Amino acid sequence: MDFKLSEREELLRKTVREFAEREIAPRMEAMEETGEFPVDLLKKMGEIGILGVITPPEYGGVGLGNLARIIILEELGRVCPAIPMALQVHHMATHALSAFANEEQKRKYLPPLAKGETMGVVAVTEPSGGSDVAGMKTSARLEGDRYILNGRKCFITNAHASDIWVVIARTGEGGKGLSAFIVERGFPGAKLGRKENKVGLRGAITGELVFQNCEVPKANLLGHEGDGMNIAIRNIVETGRPGMASVALGILNAVLEQAVKFANERILYGKPISSLQMIQSHLADIYADLEISRLLVYRVGWMRDQNIRCDAESALAKQFSCEAAARSARKAIEIHGSYGILREYPVQRLLRDALVTIPAGGTAEVARLVMARQALSLVK
Numbered sequence: 001m002d003f004k005l006s007e008r009e010e011l012l013r014k015t016v017r018e019f020a021e022r023e024i025a026p027r028m029e030a031m032e033e034t035g036e037f038p039v040d041l042l043k044k045m046g047e048i049g050i051l052g053v054i055t056p057p058e059y060g061g062v063g064l065g066n067l068a069r070i071i072i073l074e075e076l077g078r079v080c081p082a083i084p085m086a087l088q089v090h091h092m093a094t095h096a097l098s099a100f101a102n103e104e105q106k107r108k109y110l111p112p113l114a115k116g117e118t119m120g121v122v123a124v125t126e127p128s129g130g131s132d133v134a135g136m137k138t139s140a141r142l143e144g145d146r147y148i149l150n151g152r153k154c155f156i157t158n159a160h161a162s163d164i165w166v167v168i169a170r171t172g173e174g175g176k177g178l179s180a181f182i183v184e185r186g187f188p189g190a191k192l193g194r195k196e197n198k199v200g201l202r203g204a205i206t207g208e209l210v211f212q213n214c215e216v217p218k219a220n221l222l223g224h225e226g227d228g229m230n231i232a233i234r235n236i237v238e239t240g241r242p243g244m245a246s247v248a249l250g251i252l253n254a255v256l257e258q259a260v261k262f263a264n265e266r267i268l269y270g271k272p273i274s275s276l277q278m279i280q281s282h283l284a285d286i287y288a289d290l291e292i293s294r295l296l297v298y299r300v301g302w303m304r305d306q307n308i309r310c311d312a313e314s315a316l317a318k319q320f321s322c323e324a325a326a327r328s329a330r331k332a333i334e335i336h337g338s339y340g341i342l343r344e345y346p347v348q349r350l351l352r353d354a355l356v357t358i359p360a361g362g363t364a365e366v367a368r369l370v371m372a373r374q375a376l377s378l379v380k
């Protein structure tokens, strides 16, 4: 087992860190105010290979793999967690296409997504309940050479900024009756619904996609009819949960930096509060949350790159790191005393961002169900 990153991975980290500080940090405030994703950044991120990191080179990506993706999301999250939130769902769309699309679909849709010419979404959740995927209601009815989609998807990341939608809809009964479709935003009957006003990750758009007799060519079925549940679950396990865990990891990096900086600068009783043991105890807890999360999340990246199935590990990394980010951000606020609740100090935003990571990509309770299943299988 090797815990050392390669020179290429270290260089990637440095490049992304510099990019984030140069291009994204100055836009933070505007994102907080407007809740808008800066779409012009997409092209720049495409140019440095961030968007196509898990897309194979033959389809316009750079194919660096899953651990590289995690490092990218972590570094972006350290500066502005909303950006990797948007990116991680964009990656989910590229993953769904790389893993399940036919050759023609890959050639058509993957290169523009990898280059930042289009933005992707994966739309599973519905108002009737995100955890109950098999209970979804959006329908797809085959009529001649097109499917007609009707229904509504909610909490969809990138919705109003996106072009290519990977949509799960019902073509039959129960969990086996779900299918996946590639929907272009311009297809007749494809509409945008409400845009949510979130407390955190404000620069990542969250909103509704609405299908009113939406016409999708039969050629845009992803995989086969009935593959929808498998596509949704593999996508969540292999990219969604590790992606959200990486966003939380980025937040934890920022939390530690802000907590240490403040503890060193704040003078009480004639010396920095970092010399107080109770403050050091908080810092130790934050450090532990960061290091444990990094180990869990990197392990999933490594397992994915070795093609090892990682359902329970992915759920554990997601649940632990997202809850750790919220827990540690709260501790960082306490270290700040009353300054922690002022908007000019980033720790309050980090707590808001961390809270939003917890349900996104599947709730902590549902992740625990996956972990419990694994635990029960270990002892016969």
Ligand SMILES: Cc1cc2nc3c(=O)[nH]c(=O)nc-3n(C[C@H](O)[C@H](O)[C@H](O)COP(=O)(O)OP(=O)(O)OC[C@H]3O[C@@H](n4cnc5c(N)ncnc54)[C@H](O)[C@@H]3O)c2cc1C
Binding pocket: 089, 121, 122, 123, 124, 125, 126, 127, 128, 129, 130, 131, 132, 154, 155, 156, 157, 158, 201, 206, 356, 359, 360, 361, 362, 363, 364, 365, 366, 369
């Ligand atoms: C910022 C953000 C971005 C998102 N982006 C996307 C996206 O891009 N695409 C997409 O499809 N979805 C997206 N989602 C939706 C997200 O995946 C769902 O919100 C999530 O799966 C929970 O669904 P729900 O909100 O309907 O809660 P519900 O499913 O209604 O759950 C309500 C409560 O019941 C609990 N619960 C449910 N089932 C069980 C069970 N079996 N045992 C115990 N407790 C249970 C839940 O944990 C939760 O506490 C996003 C959400 C957020 C917040």
